[in-house]
Amino acid sequence: MIAVLDTSAILSGKFHSGMADRVVTSPSVINEFSEGGHSWRLMQYLRDAGMEVIAPPESAIEEVLKAARVTGDIENLSEADIEVLAVAFHLKGSKLFTDDYAMQNVASHIGIDYESILQEGIKKKLYWKYRCSSCGRFAEPGTEICPVCGGKIKRVRWK
Ligand SMILES: [Zn+2]
Numbered sequence: 199m200i201a202v203l204d205t206s207a208i209l210s211g212k213f214h215s216g217m218a219d220r221v222v223t224s225p226s227v228i229n230e231f232s233e234g235g236h237s238w239r240l241m242q243y244l245r246d247a248g249m250e251v252i253a254p255p256e257s258a259i260e261e262v263l264k265a266a267r268v269t270g271d272i273e274n275l276s277e278a279d280i281e282v283l284a285v286a287f288h289l290k291g292s293k294l295f296t297d298d299y300a301m302q303n304v305a306s307h308i309g310i311d312y313e314s315i316l317q318e319g320i321k322k323k324l325y326w327k328y329r330c331s332s333c334g335r336f337a338e339p340g341t342e343i344c345p346v347c348g349g350k351i352k353r354v355r356w357k
Pocket of ligand 1: 331334
């Protein structure tokens with residue numbers, strides 16, 4: 199599998215070269231990184247690991263622009279977004295890694311396989327318990343005063 203990375207995928211820091219046979223991005227994506235700093239290091243790390251920088255052919259850019267006009271996402275796409283979509287469109291057997299919804303929308307419209315990096319996942323469920331701040335006994339939800347010592351009951355996060 200050829201992994202095509204957009205800026206968000208690189209910035210996530212979660213992608214590593216072992217996840218694909220080839221790792222590719224586009225020149226405009228590289229240009230979005232300014233030298234130095236944490237973001238730059240994330241990008242440089244992937245380049246050192248063999249990430250290729252490929253400019254897509256004009257015909258692929260045209261296809262992406264056409265699709266983006268149809269889906270109405272064109273206003274939400276940067277030059278780098280369009281370019282990297284075109285790289286994914288151009289390279290057979292590639293998968294686009296992006297967390298950008300507009301890009302994902304255009305990708306699905308023109309048959310580009312894509313995957314999110316920062317999966318939202320299942321929102322972590324919070325558990326609460328009610329506990330006396332003086333003696334530490336647990337109390338029923340809604341209790342304000344500890345029935346044992348008269349202390350104040352507080353809601354505490356559990357797990
Ligand atoms: Zn108490």
